[in-house]
Structure formats: structure tokens, C-alpha cells
Amino acid sequence: MKNVNMIIVGVGGQGTLLTSKIIGNAALKESYHVKVSEVHGMSQRGGSVITYVKLGSSVDSPLVEKNEADIIIAFEKLEALRWIEYLKKGGSLVVNDQQINPMPVITGREKYPDNIIEKLRHMCGYEKVIAVDALKIAKELGNTRVVNLVLVGILARLMPFSKEIWLESIKESVPTKYYDVNKKAFEVGFGLM
Amino acid sequence: MKKLMLGNEAVARGAYEAGVMVATAYPGTPSTEITENIAKYDDIYAEWSPNEKVALEVAIGASIAGARSICSMKHVGLNVAADPLFTVSYTGVNGGLVIMVADDPGMHSSQNEQDSRFYAMAANVPMLEPADSTECKELVKEAFRISEEFDCPVIVRLTTRIAHSRSIVELGEREDISLREYRKDPGKYVMMPAMARARHVEVEKRMKRLGDFSNQATLNRIEWGNRDIGIITSGIAYQYSREAFKDASFLKLGMVYPIPEDLIREFAAEVETLYVIEELALFLENQVKQLGIKVTGKDVLPVVGELSTGMLKEKLLGQGPEPGCSTEEKVPVRPPVMCPGCPHRGVFYVLKQMKLTVTGDIGCYTLGALPPLGSMDTCVCMGASIGMAHGMEKARGREFASKTVAVIGDSTFIHSGITGLIDIVYNNGTSTVIILDNSITGMTGHQHNPVSGYTIKGEPAKQVDLVKLAQAIGIERVRVVDPYDINEFEKVVKEEVSVDEPSLIISKRPCALLKGVKFEGPLRINKEKCKICRICMRIGCPALVDKGSHIEINETLCGGCGLCTRLCRFDAIEKAGDLNEKC
Numbered sequence: 001m002k003n004v005n006m007i008i009v010g011v012g013g014q015g016t017l018l019t020s021k022i023i024g025n026a027a028l029k030e031s032y033h034v035k036v037s038e039v040h041g042m043s044q045r046g047g048s049v050i051t052y053v054k055l056g057s058s059v060d061s062p063l064v065e066k067n068e069a070d071i072i073i074a075f076e077k078l079e080a081l082r083w084i085e086y087l088k089k090g091g092s093l094v095v096n097d098q099q100i101n102p103m104p105v106i107t108g109r110e111k112y113p114d115n116i117i118e119k120l121r122h123m124c125g126y127e128k129v130i131a132v133d134a135l136k137i138a139k140e141l142g143n144t145r146v147v148n149l150v151l152v153g154i155l156a157r158l159m160p161f162s163k164e165i166w167l168e169s170i171k172e173s174v175p176t177k178y179y180d181v182n183k184k185a186f187e188v189g190f191g192l193m
Numbered sequence: 194m195k196k197l198m199l200g201n202e203a204v205a206r207g208a209y210e211a212g213v214m215v216a217t218a219y220p221g222t223p224s225t226e227i228t229e230n231i232a233k234y235d236d237i238y239a240e241w242s243p244n245e246k247v248a249l250e251v252a253i254g255a256s257i258a259g260a261r262s263i264c265s266m267k268h269v270g271l272n273v274a275a276d277p278l279f280t281v282s283y284t285g286v287n288g289g290l291v292i293m294v295a296d297d298p299g300m301h302s303s304q305n306e307q308d309s310r311f312y313a314m315a316a317n318v319p320m321l322e323p324a325d326s327t328e329c330k331e332l333v334k335e336a337f338r339i340s341e342e343f344d345c346p347v348i349v350r351l352t353t354r355i356a357h358s359r360s361i362v363e364l365g366e367r368e369d370i371s372l373r374e375y376r377k378d379p380g381k382y383v384m385m386p387a388m389a390r391a392r393h394v395e396v397e398k399r400m401k402r403l404g405d406f407s408n409q410a411t412l413n414r415i416e417w418g419n420r421d422i423g424i425i426t427s428g429i430a431y432q433y434s435r436e437a438f439k440d441a442s443f444l445k446l447g448m449v450y451p452i453p454e455d456l457i458r459e460f461a462a463e464v465e466t467l468y469v470i471e472e473l474a475l476f477l478e479n480q481v482k483q484l485g486i487k488v489t490g491k492d493v494l495p496v497v498g499e500l501s502t503g504m505l506k507e508k509l510l511g512q513g514p515e516p517g518c519s520t521e522e523k524v525p526v527r528p529p530v531m532c533p534g535c536p537h538r539g540v541f542y543v544l545k546q547m548k549l550t551v552t553g554d555i556g557c558y559t560l561g562a563l564p565p566l567g568s569m570d571t572c573v574c575m576g577a578s579i580g581m582a583h584g585m586e587k588a589r590g591r592e593f594a595s596k597t598v599a600v601i602g603d604s605t606f607i608h609s610g611i612t613g614l615i616d617i618v619y620n621n622g623t624s625t626v627i628i629l630d631n632s633i634t635g636m637t638g639h640q641h642n643p644v645s646g647y648t649i650k651g652e653p654a655k656q657v658d659l660v661k662l663a664q665a666i667g668i669e670r671v672r673v674v675d676p677y678d679i680n681e682f683e684k685v686v687k688e689e690v691s692v693d694e695p696s697l698i699i700s701k702r703p704c705a706l707l708k709g710v711k712f713e714g715p716l717r718i719n720k721e722k723c724k725i726c727r728i729c730m731r732i733g734c735p736a737l738v739d740k741g742s743h744i745e746i747n748e749t750l751c752g753g754c755g756l757c758t759r760l761c762r763f764d765a766i767e768k769a770g771d772l773n774e775k776c
Binding site for chain 1: 197221223225302322325353357359361429436500501516517518520522526527529531532560565620637730734735737739741
């Protein structure tokens with residue numbers, strides 16, 4: 001059973017916690033040993049947030065170290081850039097092509113970097129960076145909150161779990177009345193790859 | 194059944210399985226989810242108490258009345274609960290009593306990174322420390338057994354990475370624990386000098402017995418590996434060490450106080466180099482050194498912040514990280530911000546405009562200290578804003594008080610602001626205190642409190658009437674204002690700071706994230722009307738973006754609270770839908 005190290009990064013409030021819960025539960029269903037480490041509290045108020053997911057035959061520390069992540073899922077592109085040092089050589093980056101300006105940019109003191117996706121591709125290898133406008137897809141599906149499920153759908157293609165396991169885990173992790181739209185978002189992400 | 198559980202959730206499960214009947218807490222990151230999850234079990238009475246001291250007192254009462262009880266708090270909460278803690282150590286328990294304390298090394302969401310292990314030592318109370326979610330559940334159950342066997346409260350200490358990490362837990366059944374008989378026993382439960390003197394002798398005897406227990410307990414275990422390196426460790430530091438030192442020998446402590454002295458001697462004698470690996474202070478290390486054993490620990494590792502596997506590899510094994518992807522690009526920082534629509538924003542904007550000295554407090558609104566609002570001068574602990582404003586007046590005089598306000602949240606005010614307010618009235622202060630009443634405990638993720646009108650289980654409760662409360666303690670000037678109405682808000686603050694008596698301003702608006710709070714929908718800038726004066730940028734709303742040549746509103750973030758429209762002098766901010774309709 002191969003170990004997979006992952007980090008999920010984004011802006012507090014974007015739904016990274018639900019994502020890690022879905023991945024963790026799917027891993028459990030596939031009989032992996034799994035640990036997930038989350039951030040709660042102050043950073044959840046619009047700050048930069050990171051969640052760690054580690055799975056394999058045995059996991060000690062719940063944290064992923066720099067240059068150890070097989071996969072990074074970034075809910076926002078500046079956050080992808082901020083945490084890119086965690087990606088190991090040859091690792092994959094799934095990045096939501098969305099821009100959320102941090103306060104120093106909002107106030108005009110600093111500049112939001114240009115062409116982030118291209119820079120990331122240059123750094124990590126063109127084929128290793130999967131960029132998607134998940135917000136646009138979510139809007140088309142009629143619910144901006146399902147951005148995370150689009151990204152999970154893409155992730156599912158990179159992981160050794162069956163699609164049924166993913167859907168089961170999603171079903172158990174989201175409120176029943178939102179299952180359908182979440183499933184649709186997952187399917188769109190899954191179909192993109 | 195196996196379940197992936199947060200450490201805090203596993204603690205709750207442990208409490209359930211241990212037959213706990215009463216659970217109390219004041220919310221505080223990283224401990225909040227313990228009691229939130231306990232509240233989901235119908236078999237357990239759970240409450241949010243007004244503060245940690247009350248929470249512990251309720252749990253002590255329940256324990257003496259015969260029930261297994263648990264009380265949870267963050268590290269700084271234990272400071273508040275320290276008074277009952279030190280004496281419940283003397284009285285001991287009837288039903289088992291477990292105190293959960295969650296430390297926050299690295300200060301992810303705290304004002305200090307104190308090491309709560311010293312409380313165990315100072316109060317003569319045993320302390321356990323789990324290293325993953327399974328241990329969270331099992332150690333809580335073990336803590337109840339120890340509590341009842343040794344007649345003492347037991348502290349179980351978590352740190353953020355244990356409390357907020359999920360790992361796999363095997364669920365068990367709830368033990369059938371019935372209420373113990375309640376017996377009046379003043380010699381044990383009335384701590385006045387004559388009785389307390391006798392109890393202190395018992396406490397010392399108990400600690401001796403607990404020391405013996407620690408040597409025998411399966412909580413503390415040796416995992417033999419290569420004997421070149423031996424590591425004494427506990428909690429999350431055990432996980433980092435295990436990952437960094439694959440082949441070393443470990444003495445893994447589940448009971449961190451009292452330490453198993455014989456087991457440590459035995460372990461130390463068998464290994465060539467001995468490390469103590471622990472986060473924060475030299476708690477274990479100094480105790481091991483006192484046994485006359487040579488160790489390496491904080492001479493190499495930091496006492497500040499968290500440890501990590503990478504740090505251990507680097508500092509103890511000399512292995513630096515291999516270079517991976519990296520960027521030369523300057524990445525702007527992303528500090529936390531008040532949410533769009535946050536009712537606190539208008540308050541801090543006004544206070545900044547008025548150039549007031551602002552003594553602040555603990556909550557989401559502490560973010561008012563950051564740019565561009567940048568209008569908070571101090572933040573020390575829960576409730577401190579009020580006492581500090583009063584202290585400033587007594588040091589610098591009435592004139593200074595007329596340029597000073599204390600700012601405190603509703604839940605924080607109930608927690609420990611009331612006594613400060615009484616002090617101002619009693620000692621002839623003239624401070625102006627602003628209570629930010631957003632109808633919820635916000636920062637910790639929306640917990641009810643005595644002002645919100647609901648219990649932890651969502652049942653309706655009496656609401657504290659802040660106006661009447663202030664009047665009852667002798668404040669004659671009480672004003673209730675809507676912070677969205679910044680002009681009115683400024684007018685009221687001006688009036689109240691200038692009067693020669695204490696006043697209370699209640700800034701009343703529910704948290705924008707609360708269910709049921711609805712705005713009229715996103716706004717947008719009318720570019721023809723906008724003069725790019727940037728006055729709207731001063732409120733630090735994440736939905737407003739300065740594009741250099743123009744200002745833009747991020748329609749995904751904007752809910753339409755309208756605070757910016759009240760600032761705009763050119764009527765240039767309008768409903769996003771309006772333009773579409775014209776098209």
C-alpha cells in the first residue's frame with residue numbers, strides 16, 4: 001500500500017475542511033491508515049489555511065513536510081504559490097484558477113502576482129499542474145459552494161480509490177439535500193480528466 | 194465500527210463510553226469541538242458555562258454529587274479555572290472528574306503558548322497526554338478510572354495537532370456507570386484551614402502512590418529498537434519522533450505527570466544517547482535531569498513554537514530537506530480578516546476616525562488591530578479590555594479617559610467583563626465600554642452563550658438583558674446602537690466619551706455568518722459616478738478591491754451589507770442587479 005501525502009490549501013471559509021473529510025473517509029473505506037490535520041479558529045476568518053492528509057499502511061505524524069506532498073489541492077492560486085515548496089518533485093498540483101485578494105493587495109500595498117498558473121507550470125512541470133476554473137463550473141451548477149467537489153472530482157482521477165467509494169464518502173459527508181448538486185460537481189471534475 | 198475522528202471528537206466519544214453524565218466548558222480553540230460533540234449524546238447533560246471557572250465548579254459539584262463529569266477548556270482557560278483546580282485537588286472526587294485542557298503551541302488561535310503541564314505539577318494532579326485520536330478516547334476512559342481509584346481530578350492535555358487531527362478510532366459501548374452515593378463529608382469537601390491541612394497530607398500520599406502507578410501503568414511503554422538512541426517523548430512529539438527516527442528506542446509517555454521515575458532510569462541505562470523530545474518548555478527534560486540522568490533536548494530544540502518531523506531530522510540528525518519546487522516570487526501574506534458584512538467593521542472604522550485609544554479583548558474583533566482598521570491598542574486576556582481602560586484612566590486622568598474606549602464581545606463580557614465594569618462604577622471611573630453584541634460566540638465557530646438565548650443543545654434559554662444588567666450595577670448611561678449606522682454610532686461614541694460618568698454602548702448586530710442573516714445581494718461600483726477617492730477602502734472589506742485605476746467589488750464575496758454605501762459621498766455604489774436590469 002503506497003503512502004500518499006497531500007495538502008489542501010486555500011482561504012479560510014472556502015470549504016477545505018469538508019474536502020479533507022471526504023478524502024479521509026474515502027481512504028478509511030479503502031482500508032488505508034489515514035490521518036488528517038486541520039486548522040480551526042482564527043485563521044478560518046479569511047486567512048491562509050492548510051489541511052494535511054496522509055494515508056498509507058502506517059502513518060505517524062499527521063503533518064506533511066516541505067517537499068513531501070504527492071498532491072497539492074489549491075482552492076486559490078496565490079495559495080498554490082505560497083505552499084508550492086511542499087510539493088515533491090514529480091508531484092501533482094490541482095489548482096482552482098480563482099483569485100481572492102489578500103488584505104495587503106486589497107489596500108494596494110502589495111501586488112497580486114501575475115501569471116501564477118504559468119509560473120507554477122514552469123516550476124513543477126507543465127503536465128503536473130491541473131488548473132480549472134471550479135468557481136465558474138460551480139456557478140453553472142447553481143451553487144458556488146460546490147467548488148470543492150469539482151476539485152475532489154479531479155483528485156479522484158489521481159487516486160487509487162474507486163469512484164463508488166468517493167460517492168459513498170460524499171454522501172456521508174454532505175447534508176442529504178445538497179448531495180445531488182455535490183455529486184454533479186464531482187462528476188464534472190471527474191469528467192475533466 | 195471504525196470511524197475517522199478528530200481528536201476532540203474522540204475525547205467526546207471517550208467521555209460517552211466512560212459513562213459521563215455531566216459535561217461543561219467554555220468554548221476556546223483548540224478545545225471547542227470536545228463539548229460540541231458531547232452535546233450530541235442525549236445521555237449526557239452538556240452546557241456552555243459563562244467561563245472556565247464556573248464550568249469547572251459545575252463539574253466539581255456534579256462529581257461530588259456522584260456523577261462522572263468532564264470539563265473542557267483551552268490552555269488560557271485553565272488560568273481562569275485555576276482557583277477551583279488547586280483546591281479540588283485537595284477535596285478529591287466522588288464520581289470521576291476529568292479536566293481536558295488543549296494547549297496551542299505555535300499559537301494558531303491564541304494569545305500565548307503557555308505549557309499547561311506545569312499546572313499538573315503545581316496543583317498535584319495527575320496528567321495524561323494522548324498521541325492520536327484512538328488514545329484520546331482510551332486515555333479519557335483511563336483518566337476516569339484513575340480519578341476514582343486515586344480520589345483526585347485528572348487532567349488530560351491535548352495540543353492543537355492532536356485536538357484537530359483526524360485518525361481512526363474503533364468505537365465501543367457506553368459503560369453502565371450509575372451515580373455514586375452522595376455522602377455529606379465536611380472533612381473532605383469543606384476546605385477551611387483545619388480540614389485542608391489534613392487533606393494536604395492525603396494529597397502528598399496520593400502523589401506518591403501515583404508515582405508508583407506511573408511506573409507500572411501501561412500508559413507508559415518502552416518500544417525497543419536500536420539502542421544507540423533512546424527517546425523519551427509524549428503526545429504529538431512522539432509522532433514526529435517516530436517518523437524522524439525509524440529505528441530508535443522509545444519511552445512513550447501517556448502519563449506525563451507524575452513521570453515514571455524507575456522506568457526512566459531503566460530506559461536511560463539501556464541506551465547510549467538519550468533525547469527528551471517535547472514541545473514548549475523543559476517539563477519532562479528537567480524532571481529527567483533531576484534524576485541525575487544526562488539528556489539532550491532543549492539545548493538543541495526550541496522552546497518556542499511547534500516541533501516537526503523535518504525540524505527533528507535537521508537539528509538532531511543533521512538531515513536538511515531536499516530541494517523541491519520553490520519560488521522566488523514575492524507572495525503577499527494573507528492574514529485573517531473580518532468577514533464581508535461583519536458588524537464589527539463599522540465600529541473600528543469609527544474608532545479609528547476618532548483617533549481613540551482602544552483597549553481590546555479576545556474574539557473575532559481582535560482583528561480590528563490589523564490594517565487598514567488598525568484601531569486597537571491592547572489585547573491581553575478575556576475581559577481585560579475593561580479593567581485596562583479603567584487602569585489607564587487612573588494612571589493618566591480623566592482627560593485621557595475621554596479619548597479611550599474598551600471594546601469587548603458579548604460572550605467575552607459575560608465570561609469576565611462584568612466584574613471589570615462593576616469596578617469602574619464602584620471606583621468612580623468614567624470609562625466608556627462598547628459591547629459588540631453579535632448574538633453569538635463568533636471566533637470559535639458559533640457557540641451559544643447567555644446573551645444569545647439558546648443552550649448548547651439549541652433549546653431556548655433566558656437571555657441576559659445587558660441594558661438592565663448595566664443599570665443594576667449603577668451605570669446610568671446605556672446606549673444601544675446599530676454599528677451599520679456609522680454616523681449615528683460616531684455621534685453616540687462622541688457623547689459618551691465626553692461625559693463625566695461611566696457609560697455602556699451596546700453595538701447590536703448579529704454576526705453576518707449566522708443563519709437567518711440576509712442581505713440584499715451583491716453591490717457594484719458605478720464607474721461613471723466613482724471618483725476613486727478610496728474612502729471605501731478604509732473599512733478593510735475583503736470584497737472591495739483596489740485595482741489601481743479603479744475600485745471593484747468582488748460579487749462572490751459581497752453580500753450587500755451596505756456599509757461602504759454609507760461612506761461613499763458620490764453615491765457610486767449600487768446594487769449589482771440594477772445595472773443588469775438597465776441592460
